[in-house]
Amino acid sequence: MITIALPKGRVAEKTLELFQKIFKQNFVLEDRKLILESSGFKFLLVRSQDVPTYVYYQAADIGVVGLDVLEESELDLVRLLDLQIGKCKVVVGSAVGKNIDYRKSRIKIATKMPNITTKYFSKKAIPVDVIKLYGSIELAPLVELSDGIVDIVETGSTMKQNNLKVDEVIMESSVYLIANKNSFYSKKEIILSLQEQLRSFIG
Ligand code: PRP
Numbered sequence: 001m002i003t004i005a006l007p008k009g010r011v012a013e014k015t016l017e018l019f020q021k022i023f024k025q026n027f028v029l030e031d032r033k034l035i036l037e038s039s040g041f042k043f044l045l046v047r048s049q050d051v052p053t054y055v056y057y058q059a060a061d062i063g064v065v066g067l068d069v070l071e072e073s074e075l076d077l078v079r080l081l082d083l084q085i086g087k088c089k090v091v092v093g094s095a096v097g098k099n100i101d102y103r104k105s106r107i108k109i110a111t112k113m114p115n116i117t118t119k120y121f122s123k124k125a126i127p128v129d130v131i132k133l134y135g136s137i138e139l140a141p142l143v144e145l146s147d148g149i150v151d152i153v154e155t156g157s158t159m160k161q162n163n164l165k166v167d168e169v170i171m172e173s174s175v176y177l178i179a180n181k182n183s184f185y186s187k188k189e190i191i192l193s194l195q196e197q198l199r200s201f202i203g
Contacts, residue, residue: 001040002183002190005055005063007048011175014085015064016043022197052077052178061183062191068152068173072113078179080195084202086175090116092168093159094148095141100167102126104147110140111150120150120170138162 006012016027025039036043044060051065052073062080068090070077090113094100100107110131111117121128131146138158140146152173153159153166177198179191 001042002062002187002194003042003044003060005044005046005051005060005065007051007065007069008045009048011048011064011066011086012043012045015083018083018198018201022201049073055178055180058180058182060180061187062177062179062194064175064177066173066175068113068116068171070176070178071171072115074115076181078181078184080177080179080191081199081202083175083177083198086173088152088154088173089166090150090170090173091153091166092120092148092150092170093138093141093153093164093166096163096165098141100148107148108146109148109150110137110146112137113150116170117150138164 006015016029019027019041023039027036027038027043029036029045034045044054046054048065048069051063052070052075054060055063055077056075064083066086068088106127106129108129108131109117110133112133112135114130114132117128117130131140133140137149137151140149141164142162148167150170159166177195184191
């Protein structure tokens with residue numbers, strides 16, 4: 001039995017579709033059920049930000065999660081494969097016509113990714129007050145809660161709609177298959193074989 005943490009929503013559905021194709025089995029989620037057990041697999045449905053936690057503490061052997069979420073978690077996990085879905089970028093953004101004023105003694109950045117933000121600006125030796133938000137990040141510079149934001153851009157339409165622009169790209173992200181080190185060693189064969197099968201399906 002191998003336990004797999006999946007982020008609820010579109011990525012879980014896409015991942016289950018991949019498993020269906022590979023194993024020629026139906027992996028169908030029942031409404032509101034958080035565990036799906038079938039043919040040697042146990043899928044756990046969790047919040048995307050919680051996937052690294054479930055895997056790190058070995059409640060799951062492996063997981064599927066965006067590189068952005070993995071970086072933000074700062075947990076030491078094995079990256080097995082880029083599944084080439086959920087592509088997006090983590091960017092620094094600010095209001096059109098109002099650049100972030102880096103001459104200020106400290107700048108304010110709103111984000112739901114405080115660790116990535118702190119690391120990025122400290123590497124550049126720019127003093128930053130990180131303002132942690134849980135969503136609708138694009139609002140912050142519009143009402144002067146912050147000078148800029150660090151957020152995810154997928155299609156770019158949220159930033160465009162809100163008259164914001166991308167100033168810098170911090171990282172490119174896509175969804176990865178990850179494992180904790182213990183499971184990776186104790187279940188190496190099954191994990192490596194799964195990795196190979198997934199790899200051949202995503203081409
Ligand atoms: C994410 C992100 C942006 C938006 C970007 O938010 O924080 O707001 O998606 O997508 P786009 O470039 O395609 O417009 P999410 O939908 O996860 O909602 P949240 O702000 O509540 O976290």
